[in-house]
Amino acid sequence: GAVVSQHPSWVICKSGTSVKIECRSLDFQATTMFWYRQFPKQSLMLMATSNEGSKATYEQGVEKDKFLINHASLTLSTLTVTSAHPEDSSFYICSAREGTSYNEQFFGPGTRLTVL
Amino acid sequence: SQKIEQNSEALNIQEGKTATLTCNYTNYSPAYLQWYRQDPGRGPVFLLLIRENEKEKRKERLKVTFDTTLKQSLFHITASQPADSATYLCALGANAGKSTFGDGTTLTVKP
Numbered sequence: 001g002a003v004v005s006q007h008p009s010w011v012i013c014k015s016g017t018s019v020k021i022e023c024r025s026l027d028f029q030a031t032t033m034f035w036y037r038q039f040p041k042q043s044l045m046l047m048a049t050s051n052e053g054s055k056a057t058y059e060q061g062v063e064k065d066k067f068l069i070n071h072a073s074l075t076l077s078t079l080t081v082t083s084a085h086p087e088d089s090s091f092y093i094c095s096a097r098e099g100t101s102y103n104e105q106f107f108g109p110g111t112r113l114t115v116l
Numbered sequence: 117s118q119k120i121e122q123n124s125e126a127l128n129i130q131e132g133k134t135a136t137l138t139c140n141y142t143n144y145s146p147a148y149l150q151w152y153r154q155d156p157g158r159g160p161v162f163l164l165l166i167r168e169n170e171k172e173k174r175k176e177r178l179k180v181t182f183d184t185t186l187k188q189s190l191f192h193i194t195a196s197q198p199a200d201s202a203t204y205l206c207a208l209g210a211n212a213g214k215s216t217f218g219d220g221t222t223l224t225v226k227p
Contacts, residue, residue: 004159034214043205043217044160093159104150105215107159 002028004096006108013084014116020080021111023094029074030096034105035067038091050077084115118144120218122206128224129196137191137221139206146208149182149189150215154203163204164191196225 003026013019023033032051036044048064050056050071058064068080077096081088091112095105123138139149148167152160166173166182166189173180179192193200203222207215 006159043219046214046216049214091157095159104162104165106162107152110157110159112157 002026002096002098002106004030004094004106004108006092006094006111008111009109010112010114012114012116015085016083018080018082019084019113020078021092021094021113023077023079023096023108025075025096025098025106028096028098028106030077031074031099032097033071033077034095034097035069035077035079036093036095038093038110044093047079081113084113086115089113089115118142118208118216120144120206120208120216122204122218122221124221125219126222126224128226131196131198131225131227133196135193135196135200135223135225137204137206137223139189139191139218141187141208144187144208144216145184146210148209149180150207150209151178151180151189151191152205152207152217154205154220156203160205165209193223196223198225198227201225 005024007022035047038044047062048056048058052071052074056069071077093110095107097105119142121140150165151163154160164180166180177194181190201224203220205220207217209215
C-alpha cells in the first residue's frame with residue numbers, strides 16, 4: 001500500500017516556540033491531505049483539510065493563525081504550531097488521499113508533540 | 117449534532133472466536149463508511165470501505181455490514197488471533213471527502 005511519512009516522530013519544545021511537522025506521501029500524489037489531532041484514549045479530531053495549491057479549510061474551533069498549514073506540492077504538507085503552549089501537547093496525525101473522495105486515506109505514523 | 121458510537125470501549129474475546137464490533141450513528145447520512153485499525157502510538161491503518169448502496173464487504177477474515185436504515189455498521193473478525201488485538205475505529209465519510217471518526221473499540225484477543 002501507499003506510504004505516508006511524518007517528521008519528526010516526536011518533539012519536545014518550550015512554551016512559546018513554534019514547531020513544524022512535515023507530512024509526505026512517498027509513492028503517490030496526494031491531491032488532498034488531512035491533519036488530525038488525537039488526545040489519549042480519544043478519537044481523531046479533524047483539524048483541517050488541504051488541497052495542493054490552495055488554502056486549507058479549517059474545522060470549526062481550530063485557530064487558523066495558530067495552526068498554519070501549507071500544502072505546497074502534491075507530496076508535501078506542513079503543519080506549524082505557532083507559539084505552542086502545554087495544552088497543544090497531543091498526537092498529530094496526517095493522512096493523504098489521491099484522487100476522489102472514495103479513495104482510501106493513508107495515514108502517517110503520527111507526531112507526538114510535548115510542550116513544556 | 118452528528119454522533120458516532122462504537123459499542124464499547126473495550127472488548128475481550130478468546131482466540132479463535134469471532135469478534136463483532138458495532139458502529140452506530142445519528143444525524144448523519146454518510147456516503148461511505150470505513151474501518152481502521154490503530155495500534156498504540158501509531159497512525160490508523162485502513163481496513164475496509166463500504167459504500168451506502170452496499171450491504172456487505174469481505175476481506176480475508178474481515179467482514180463489514182452496513183445498514184443505512186438502522187444507521188449501523190457491524191465489523192466482524194473471524195478466527196481471531198492475539199495479533200488482532202488493537203483499537204478499531206469506524207469513520208463515516210461524506211461526498212466532500214471528510215471523514216468523522218468514532219472513539220474506537222479496543223479489542224483484546226486472549227490466547
